[in-house]
Each structure stands twice: as C-alpha cells, then as structure tokens.
Amino acid sequence: MSAGSTPAEYAELGRRMAELSDLHSIGGLLAWDRSTMMPRGGADHRGHQAATLESLAHAQLTHPRLGQLLDALEPWASGLDPDSDEARTVAVIRRDFEKAVRVPDSLAAEMARAESTGEQAWMAARAAGGDFGRFRDALARHLELRHAYVGCFDGYAHPYDVLLDDYEQGLRIADLRPLLDELQAALVPLVAAADPAHDGDPRVLTGTFPADRQRSAMLDLLTRLGFDDTAWRLDASPHPFAAAQSTRDVRITTLFDEADLAVTLYSALHEFGHGLYESQVEPAYARTPLGDLVSLGLHESQSRLWENVIGHSRPFCAWLAPQLKQAFPSALAALDADALYRGINAVEPSLIRIFADETTYNLHIVLRTELEARLMEGALEVDDLPTAWNDGMQRLLGVEVPDDAHGVLQDIHWAVGSFGYFPTYTIGNLMASQLWEALRRDIVDVDDHLERGELVPIREWLRENVHRHGRRYAPRELLQRVTGEPLRVEPFVTYLSDKLVDVGAVASRSGPPR
Amino acid sequence: MSAGSTPAEYAELGRRMAELSDLHSIGGLLAWDRSTMMPRGGADHRGHQAATLESLAHAQLTHPRLGQLLDALEPWASGLDPDSDEARTVAVIRRDFEKAVRVPDSLAAEMARAESTGEQAWMAARAAGGDFGRFRDALARHLELRHAYVGCFDGYAHPYDVLLDDYEQGLRIADLRPLLDELQAALVPLVAAADPAHDGDPRVLTGTFPADRQRSAMLDLLTRLGFDDTAWRLDASPHPFAAAQSTRDVRITTLFDEADLAVTLYSALHEFGHGLYESQVEPAYARTPLGDLVSLGLHESQSRLWENVIGHSRPFCAWLAPQLKQAFPSALAALDADALYRGINAVEPSLIRIFADETTYNLHIVLRTELEARLMEGALEVDDLPTAWNDGMQRLLGVEVPDDAHGVLQDIHWAVGSFGYFPTYTIGNLMASQLWEALRRDIVDVDDHLERGELVPIREWLRENVHRHGRRYAPRELLQRVTGEPLRVEPFVTYLSDKLVDVGAVASRSGPPR
Structure with a gap:
C-alpha cells in the first residue's frame, strides 16, 4: 500500500473502534442513570446490563481481527508524521489492544465480580461503625487478583x-x-x-x-x-x-x-x-x-x-x-x-x-x-494496614484516627x-x-x-x-x-x-x- | 439426551438470550433518556449509540449458533408439556429467529435509516403547515421497503x-x-x-x-x-x-x-x-x-x-x-x-x-x-392518500379536514x-x-x-x-x-x-x- 492514500484497513479499524466507543459511552449512561435517576429496585438488573456491555466491549477490544488490522497498518503508519491523527490512532489502539489481550477473560470477569463483593463488604464494615475485620478478606482478595493481573505483564x-x-x-x-x-x-x-x-x-x-x-x-x-x-x-x-x-x-x-x-x-x-x-x-x-x-x-x-x-x-x-x-x-x-x-x-x-x-x-x-x-x-x-494508616495520619497531619470508618x-x-x-x-x-x-x-x-x-x-x-x-x-x-x-x-x-x-x-x- | 434432564444447550441458549434481552433493555434506556433527560445537543451521538446496539442485537438474534441450538433442543422440547416454560421458550425463540434470519442485514439497515429520513420529512411537512408533498417521497420509500420486507416471507x-x-x-x-x-x-x-x-x-x-x-x-x-x-x-x-x-x-x-x-x-x-x-x-x-x-x-x-x-x-x-x-x-x-x-x-x-x-x-x-x-x-x-383520508373522516365521523396537518x-x-x-x-x-x-x-x-x-x-x-x-x-x-x-x-x-x-x-x- 502507498503511504499517500489511506488504506481500507484503516476504515475498518475506525468502524470497529466507533462501535467500541459507543459501548463505552452507553456504559457511561448506565452508570450516570444509576447514580441519578434509577429507582433503587433497578440495581440488580442494571448490574446485568453493565456486565453484558463490559463483556461485549472486552470481546471487541481483544478481537483477533483487530490484531490483524494493526499488523497490516503499522508499516503504513510508520511512514506518516508521528504526530498525525492517523499515526497516533494506530499507536493508541495498539497500546489498548496489547494490554487487553494479556488479561484472560476469566481474570477480567473475576476482577469485575470482586468489585461488587468488595463494595458490599466495605459497606457492611462501615455500617458496623468501622469494623475493618469485616472488610479484610475482600481486600485481601482484591490484592491477590491485582497480583495475578500484574503477572500478566512483563518488563516492569x-x-x-x-x-x-x-x-x-x-x-x-x-x-x-x-x-x-x-x-x-x-x-x-x-x-x-x-x-x-x-x-x-x-x-x-x-x-x-x-x-x-x-x-x-x-x-x-x-x-x-x-x-x-x-x-x-x-x-x-x-x-x-x-x-x-x-x-x-x-x-x-x-x-x-x-x-x-x-x-x-x-x-x-x-x-x-x-x-x-x-x-x-x-x-x-x-x-x-x-x-x-x-x-x-x-x-x-x-x-x-x-x-x-x-x-x-x-x-x-x-x-x-x-x-x-x-x-x-x-x-x-x-x-x-x-x-x-x-x-x-x-x-x-x-x-x-x-x-x-x-x-x-x-x-x-x-x-x-x-x-x-x-x-x-x-x-x-x-492485617497491618489500619495501624499503618493511623501511624501515617499522625506523622503527616498530626491527627489521631478515632476509628477505621474515619480512617482506612x-x-x-x-x-x-x-x-x-x-x-x-x-x-x-x-x-x-x-x-x-x-x-x-x-x-x-x-x-x-x-x-x-x-x-x-x-x-x-x-x-x-x-x-x-x-x-x-x-x-x-x-x-x-x-x-x-x-x-x-x-x-x-x-x-x-x-x-x-x-x-x-x-x-x-x-x-x-x- | 433424555427428556428428564435439561440439556446443556438450553443453558447456552439462556445465556445468549439474556445478553439479547440486556441489549434490548439498554436500548430502552437510551430511548427513555432521549425523551426525558438528554440535552438536545446529544441527539446525533445518541443515534449512533442506538444503531450500534441495534446491529449487535440483530447479530445476536441471527447468529448461526442460535439455529444449531434450536435444532438440537427441539426434539427434547417436543417431549415436554407444551405449556411448560421450557417448551414455550424454545418455540418463542424459534419464531423470532426465523423472522430475523429471513431479512437481509442490508434491508434491515435500510429500513432503520429510512426511519430517521421519514421522520425529518414528516416534521418538515408539518412545519410547512401540513404540506403532504414534502412527505410524499419518504412515504413512498417506506412502502417500497415494506414490500421488500414482505417479499422476504412466504405463506401469507x-x-x-x-x-x-x-x-x-x-x-x-x-x-x-x-x-x-x-x-x-x-x-x-x-x-x-x-x-x-x-x-x-x-x-x-x-x-x-x-x-x-x-x-x-x-x-x-x-x-x-x-x-x-x-x-x-x-x-x-x-x-x-x-x-x-x-x-x-x-x-x-x-x-x-x-x-x-x-x-x-x-x-x-x-x-x-x-x-x-x-x-x-x-x-x-x-x-x-x-x-x-x-x-x-x-x-x-x-x-x-x-x-x-x-x-x-x-x-x-x-x-x-x-x-x-x-x-x-x-x-x-x-x-x-x-x-x-x-x-x-x-x-x-x-x-x-x-x-x-x-x-x-x-x-x-x-x-x-x-x-x-x-x-x-x-x-x-x-398520491391519493390525502383525499382518501379526508373522504374517510367525512364518512366515518362527519368532520371536514381543514389541512393535512390535521389530517393524514x-x-x-x-x-x-x-x-x-x-x-x-x-x-x-x-x-x-x-x-x-x-x-x-x-x-x-x-x-x-x-x-x-x-x-x-x-x-x-x-x-x-x-x-x-x-x-x-x-x-x-x-x-x-x-x-x-x-x-x-x-x-x-x-x-x-x-x-x-x-x-x-x-x-x-x-x-x-x-
């Protein structure tokens, strides 16, 4: 392909990314509505809708065709002004694609599920007047999943x-x-x-x-x-x-x-x-x-x-x-x-x-x-986090933390x-x-x-x-x-x-x- | 598969239909928001979002895997009580699937595009004090597309x-x-x-x-x-x-x-x-x-x-x-x-x-x-529609239609x-x-x-x-x-x-x- 004309693959890439962008902005509307308009009875159903959108977006971003298109377009993009919209677009998609494909679907799903479990445990801990013990396991699970996530990457x-x-x-x-x-x-x-x-x-x-x-x-x-x-x-x-x-x-x-x-x-x-x-x-x-x-x-x-x-x-x-x-x-x-x-x-x-x-x-x-x-x-x-928090608040701001609800x-x-x-x-x-x-x-x-x-x-x-x-x-x-x-x-x-x-x-x- | 246990295909069918249902209800939220909350500047972007959702839903409903699942499940379903949820579910999906796959994507897209063209022509005709002439071509196009749609089916x-x-x-x-x-x-x-x-x-x-x-x-x-x-x-x-x-x-x-x-x-x-x-x-x-x-x-x-x-x-x-x-x-x-x-x-x-x-x-x-x-x-x-309308209103209700805005x-x-x-x-x-x-x-x-x-x-x-x-x-x-x-x-x-x-x-x- 010549560097002078825009290849057909670039148009296909654009169509695929426009769909992905729509899925993201629709997800944004779901979240806005949940926080401003939705009757509280709608929460469970909204969770299903958000998960479906998220899984469609993930499938779109990790689609093998996207990798093929990027492979086909990069030689062309490398001949363009590196600050051009086209060169920047190809580079940005490559970055997102490479990050997304490294994370197995099962881990992504597990991390999504842990969000709601963690939020519930956190609310229970706060409702109990700041009982870190009720939140501890959910937090440990989050950290375990973050370590697994980090393990998907190298070179850091x-x-x-x-x-x-x-x-x-x-x-x-x-x-x-x-x-x-x-x-x-x-x-x-x-x-x-x-x-x-x-x-x-x-x-x-x-x-x-x-x-x-x-x-x-x-x-x-x-x-x-x-x-x-x-x-x-x-x-x-x-x-x-x-x-x-x-x-x-x-x-x-x-x-x-x-x-x-x-x-x-x-x-x-x-x-x-x-x-x-x-x-x-x-x-x-x-x-x-x-x-x-x-x-x-x-x-x-x-x-x-x-x-x-x-x-x-x-x-x-x-x-x-x-x-x-x-x-x-x-x-x-x-x-x-x-x-x-x-x-x-x-x-x-x-x-x-x-x-x-x-x-x-x-x-x-x-x-x-x-x-x-x-x-x-x-x-x-x-388990040492609340103490480390309280010590830090004393050292940096000179304040005494009365309980975990006002602390960690x-x-x-x-x-x-x-x-x-x-x-x-x-x-x-x-x-x-x-x-x-x-x-x-x-x-x-x-x-x-x-x-x-x-x-x-x-x-x-x-x-x-x-x-x-x-x-x-x-x-x-x-x-x-x-x-x-x-x-x-x-x-x-x-x-x-x-x-x-x-x-x-x-x-x-x-x-x-x- | 035995009639006594629910086959694995039924669970897969359920997952696919739950996603489709989510896409439909999300489309409903987009429409509700457009009519109640959306600033008017948001209309173009909302149109893109709705089209993306619609195309994902159409792809989901016409997916070849759905046909395979239905083929696999129908012998099992025919052994169930025909009023059971399972038998009714399989029958309802078969009906929707058969209707959807008969309509080519290109015709479905054309019909969707004609909606917004038609609505604009209609609003222009009304804004002009009821000028049917400005709406005529859009209406003719709709009828042409409906004839093409009807042509996708047989046995009527x-x-x-x-x-x-x-x-x-x-x-x-x-x-x-x-x-x-x-x-x-x-x-x-x-x-x-x-x-x-x-x-x-x-x-x-x-x-x-x-x-x-x-x-x-x-x-x-x-x-x-x-x-x-x-x-x-x-x-x-x-x-x-x-x-x-x-x-x-x-x-x-x-x-x-x-x-x-x-x-x-x-x-x-x-x-x-x-x-x-x-x-x-x-x-x-x-x-x-x-x-x-x-x-x-x-x-x-x-x-x-x-x-x-x-x-x-x-x-x-x-x-x-x-x-x-x-x-x-x-x-x-x-x-x-x-x-x-x-x-x-x-x-x-x-x-x-x-x-x-x-x-x-x-x-x-x-x-x-x-x-x-x-x-x-x-x-x-x-072209004869406005006259037919006005004659009908006279015949059925005894009222005189003063102009097309109050008529057709x-x-x-x-x-x-x-x-x-x-x-x-x-x-x-x-x-x-x-x-x-x-x-x-x-x-x-x-x-x-x-x-x-x-x-x-x-x-x-x-x-x-x-x-x-x-x-x-x-x-x-x-x-x-x-x-x-x-x-x-x-x-x-x-x-x-x-x-x-x-x-x-x-x-x-x-x-x-x-």
Whole structure:
C-alpha cells in the first residue's frame, strides 16, 4: 500500500473502534442513570446490563481481527508524521489492544465480580461503625487478583507500575516517589506554619440554603462560566461526578448541602472543570480512540483548576461574593469578598480526604500512595494496614484516627479494587498549577478577567492548549508541550504558599520552604 | 439426551438470550433518556449509540449458533408439556429467529435509516403547515421497503398480514376486517345518537393547574393505585410513554397540561396501566424471552383498562373527585363526581386521534387500518392518500379536514415506517372490555372497591390472570384462556353503550345497535 492514500484497513479499524466507543459511552449512561435517576429496585438488573456491555466491549477490544488490522497498518503508519491523527490512532489502539489481550477473560470477569463483593463488604464494615475485620478478606482478595493481573505483564520495574499505568499512562513509582517526597517536605512545615489565629472562618458559607434555590443559583453561576443547557445537565447525587455522553451532552452532578453552600459550590465547580474538558475535545475525534480522555491526572487538573486555582482565588472571590449575596440575600447578608477568600482558604488538618483543604489534601494522597506501593511489593500485610494508616495520619497531619470508618475505610477506591488511582489526584493538583503558570504567561491580565467574571479567554486557552487534543498526546507529553516542563512540584508549592501569605494564614513568604 | 434432564444447550441458549434481552433493555434506556433527560445537543451521538446496539442485537438474534441450538433442543422440547416454560421458550425463540434470519442485514439497515429520513420529512411537512408533498417521497420509500420486507416471507394470504404479525402475533387482515366492520356498524349510529344537549361538559377539568402541584397530585394518586417510588419513576415528556428497565424499574411519563388537568390525569393513568403490566411479569422471566411483553394489543388493553374502563367509570369518579378537589381546592371548588363522570365521557367527533373520546376513537383506527391494507395491496396510491383520508373522516365521523396537518400528517407512525401498528389500539380496547367482563365475574363487588379507591384486588387479578405470563402465551391464546372467548366486538359495544346511557348522552339502551 502507498503511504499517500489511506488504506481500507484503516476504515475498518475506525468502524470497529466507533462501535467500541459507543459501548463505552452507553456504559457511561448506565452508570450516570444509576447514580441519578434509577429507582433503587433497578440495581440488580442494571448490574446485568453493565456486565453484558463490559463483556461485549472486552470481546471487541481483544478481537483477533483487530490484531490483524494493526499488523497490516503499522508499516503504513510508520511512514506518516508521528504526530498525525492517523499515526497516533494506530499507536493508541495498539497500546489498548496489547494490554487487553494479556488479561484472560476469566481474570477480567473475576476482577469485575470482586468489585461488587468488595463494595458490599466495605459497606457492611462501615455500617458496623468501622469494623475493618469485616472488610479484610475482600481486600485481601482484591490484592491477590491485582497480583495475578500484574503477572500478566512483563518488563516492569515495580509491580505497582502496572497498576499506575492503567490510570496514568507510563507513570512509574520510581518517578512518583521523588515528587511525593518533595511535596511532603514542603507541605508538612507549611501546615505547621499555618496559624489558626490568623485563618479566615471556614464556616463563611454556612447557613440555611434551600436545595431548589441552590440549584437555580448554581445554574446561573455555571451558565456564566460556560454551562449551556442545550448541551449540559446539572443533577443532584450524593457523590458528585461528571459524565459526558459526547461533547454536546455533558452531565455533571453536585450535592445540595442545605447547611453549607461551600460544599455545593465547590463540588459544582470541580465537576464543571471535568465537564468543560469533555465538552471541548475536538469534535472530529467523536467515536474515535483520540476522543477518549488522556489520563485521570490531566482530567483532575481541570477540575482542580476550576475548583481551587480559579474558584479559591482572590479575584474570582471578588466577582463571586456579590453573586452569592444576590442569590441568598438574607443568609449571606454579611458576606464580603475578603471574608469569602480567607474563609475558604483556611488551613486545618483533618481526618477525611474529600473534606480536606487545598493545603492538607495532598498529604492524604502521599499516605495512600505509600501504603498501596508497600502492599503491592509485599512490604505491608493487609492485617497491618489500619495501624499503618493511623501511624501515617499522625506523622503527616498530626491527627489521631478515632476509628477505621474515619480512617482506612473512608474511601471506596480499595473496596472496588482501584489501586493506583489515588496518585492521580495529586498529579492533577501539580499539573493544574503548571498549566495555570503557562496560562498566565499568555493571558497576563487574567486576574482582571476573573474579577469581571469573564471566563471566555480562559476557556478558549484551555480548549486550544489542552482540551481539544483528547488522547492525541500522552499526559505528561501534553504537559511538556504546553508548559515546556516535565511534571514538577515547585509551581504548586509556590502557588500555595503565595496564597497562604496573601490570605494571612502564614506569616511571610520566607516561612515555608520553597 | 433424555427428556428428564435439561440439556446443556438450553443453558447456552439462556445465556445468549439474556445478553439479547440486556441489549434490548439498554436500548430502552437510551430511548427513555432521549425523551426525558438528554440535552438536545446529544441527539446525533445518541443515534449512533442506538444503531450500534441495534446491529449487535440483530447479530445476536441471527447468529448461526442460535439455529444449531434450536435444532438440537427441539426434539427434547417436543417431549415436554407444551405449556411448560421450557417448551414455550424454545418455540418463542424459534419464531423470532426465523423472522430475523429471513431479512437481509442490508434491508434491515435500510429500513432503520429510512426511519430517521421519514421522520425529518414528516416534521418538515408539518412545519410547512401540513404540506403532504414534502412527505410524499419518504412515504413512498417506506412502502417500497415494506414490500421488500414482505417479499422476504412466504405463506401469507395478504401482504399486510406480514406487517400485522410484527405487532400482533398471528393477526391477519381477514380476521381483522370483520371485527372492524362490526365495530363501525355499531359506532357510527352510536356517535350519531349522542346528543350534545345532554352531554356533560368536556371542559370539567380545565382551569389553572401549576405543573409542580400537578406532579405531586399525580404522584399521590398513582401511589394509591400501586406506584411505588422504590421501583417507579414519573417524569414529564411531550409524548407520554411507559418504559420498563425491569419489573423493579418502571418509568412512566405524562405531560403536564397546566390548562387541562384531564390531559395530565388520563395520560398518567394510561401509562400507569402499561407500567403495571411490566411490573407484574413473573420475576423469574427476567432476561428471558418469556419476560418480553406478549403483544402491543394486550399491552394497550392494560393502558386502556386504567385510563378508560376504570378511569372513566362512575364508581372511580366517585372516589377521584374528592381527591382532585383536595389537590386543587380553588380551581376545582365546584367539582362533583357526577359532573366529572359526565364531562369526561362526553361524545364529540374530532379531527385528532390522540384527543378523541372513547366513543369516536376506534373510528379513527378503522380508517387508518383500511388505508394501510389498501396501500399494501396496491389498491391505493400514495398520491391519493390525502383525499382518501379526508373522504374517510367525512364518512366515518362527519368532520371536514381543514389541512393535512390535521389530517393524514397527524401521527408519527407512517413517518417512521410503522405500518400495521394502528390496529393494536383497537384490539387493546376490545381486549380491555373482555378482560373487564371476566374480572367482574371474579370480583363481583368491584364497583365498591373502586368507590373506596381499593385497587389491590384489581391489580392482583390482573397479575394472576394476565401480567405474570409475559410472553408465555400468544396474545389471543391468553385472552381465550382468561375469558373463554376469542377476540370479540360485542363486549366493548355493550360496555360503551351502557355507559353512554348511564351518562345520559344517548337516550336509552335501545338506541344504539347491539
């Protein structure tokens, strides 16, 4: 075949991948519906539907014909510009195919079944007031299956690397550990330097906020940011999430906390960041492997950017405070921009990751990552996990864990077998700071835009530099292209310590290590 | 293999059919979501998803392995009780398989594509104020494809029979025509005998009814009837429908007409009837061919039973009127049970089928059925359809059709190629009366139950005699088992003329022909 014309095999590959993409997005709808709309009686049946879809998708991705098509196309693709959509598409499918065919169907099915068993055991352990003993066997089974999964691969330096790669392409514990060490070395003294006496009031957005008025206030706010009701939905769910069916059907949820508007607001901003990413992928990538999202880390960088970097900034607070007062004139009668800014940036070590402030948050991730790596290398036994957890919380955050429900049992990730997922939260935080530095170089008056609630230039910068590429570049390759840098800790620490000085929570710029 | 033990092939057949059932119910979720939740920007992508599912389901149903399994199992099944679940299951799959494999993939795909082309042409024709010319070619294409479809089969007496069988198993035009003739002979004089001067006021439920209060009133009412929020949902949609994911996830919609509560109420009762049927199928039939619903006619009998036979009855009105007054104390201050009963049963020939009263409704169906049969036998040309429609409306209902939007273009069925569907509405009306007669024989004090809003005995009778069987029996076979009769016109005419006498709309029992 000549390098000049697109071979017929490429069209067949496209048709097969479009079907696979449809199966994935349909699976996304099933999950969205389960969390937002489905009557609870529908759970069993929904489980069957999801399993059927998953097995069809697995069969599609491991189909021998796919291997034949890739073999036939690779000589052609190697003659193309390596950055061309065609060359990138063939490479991305090869990667997914090779990973999928290594895992026997029986192991994949066993891992899927263990998810629901593990979730049930975890819920029982929590319902019993945090009884780790009830969860122990399910967790041990998950780890056993992860070891079997890792055994399907070769050429890795550390077993945890195989799991990390599923969530963040190419990430290795050998690269991750130095980053987390550097982060910990900066954050522990920063947390210690934060002076509660000078903090703002973290209860600045508490009061009484009826859910229906919260909903309309959030819709007004999000619409100013870029939410568009011909292509977006906002619903309620206890665990907020974002799920896009396509660039023109983006669904986000928040929880409406009637006592604390901050929970509702920052959940909504977080999910808006995820949703905006999905909405701005190149439309021509729809139903192709390049239309998938590049990594959880990059995705999380977008949610953190809107929730924290923008949402917790002084200029955005200047614009936001009057909007919130207008929406809730009596509950927020005394609100001003400075009190809002200082209150939402207060530093306070706490037990629960998802309620942690921006400064302490990553220390929760440092702990989980270390525990996961040690479990996978056999340096930590399942039975010793609660003690290791509690010791780590004391060492990193200085807090005493009263029971396992507020400790090792707090997150669902391990209950459903997701090991290697947690680090992507911190990677997202780091990437968000690096991307924001790059954005500020291009849009020097970005603070003025934020103060006026003008988000179009920011959205367009993100579209052009990050969102539109979908999965065309690997995550840290994209970061390098946009920022000229590899993944780094310093921009995040600088961003955070500058803000804490500005807030007044720490005494001066010389206080925290840089 | 021995007749005593279940062969391994039967288990494999069950697994394959469970997957097919999942694909169908997932398709149902996609459609429900499109009509209730999806932002309109999502339409194109949803079309791709639906097409992918449809093609996977078609491949599953026509898989050569299915034929092998059926060949292997039929000797075993022939030794079983012919009413056993196993024998019925094998027979039902054989029927579906034989129909599906006769239709080439290319024709099935062409018919699917023509649906969306036809719907667009129909919407354009309606948007142009009822310009049949813009719809003509799409309609001609649909008929051409239906002729090709009919050509895939043999052994039929009339080409229309092949289409009828898709909606109502085994129904033939030779059986249907005498029924419709008998119905027309009874209804035309009954409509003529109805005296507008003695009718109730059809505007009895008009006024101002805010949508949110309608919604909570409908939920209260439906909950009294059997709606249960752990297993049901009620949503708004412009075209009300019912869609069940499973017996424990039943979703109905209504439209909230803020000016006429009757529209909201009777749409909700209609869809409740459909939903109740789905919710009461034998749970063990989930994800099996017997869990599918037996026919559109039988399904429609259940919606009509709740909307009309129960919902428009005197004892139910006696219970309903105070409920409605309580929900809307000012708008319905003057409502009483007798005025409600007489108003909702007023007889008035009109142009639009979906707004027709119970008495005139079936004459709309008589006309459509005759036109469809004549189109399929070549006795009517597409270009002559509007004139034939208008002549029929004059002849059957005495109304003048002002334009095609209020005439031949009013329904979506022909736009999406559904020929043979309309008769199921009338079959449903006839079956509802026959089933109600049987129910009254078993529950002699049913009127007392209705007056007290006690619906449990009725629901349980329907479960036991109709709903639980799913697709175990063919539709008219089930009717025969429950009522001891074939499909008949007389029970419906008796029911209707008795009611019109009771309402006072016709002078006496001797008025209408029996």
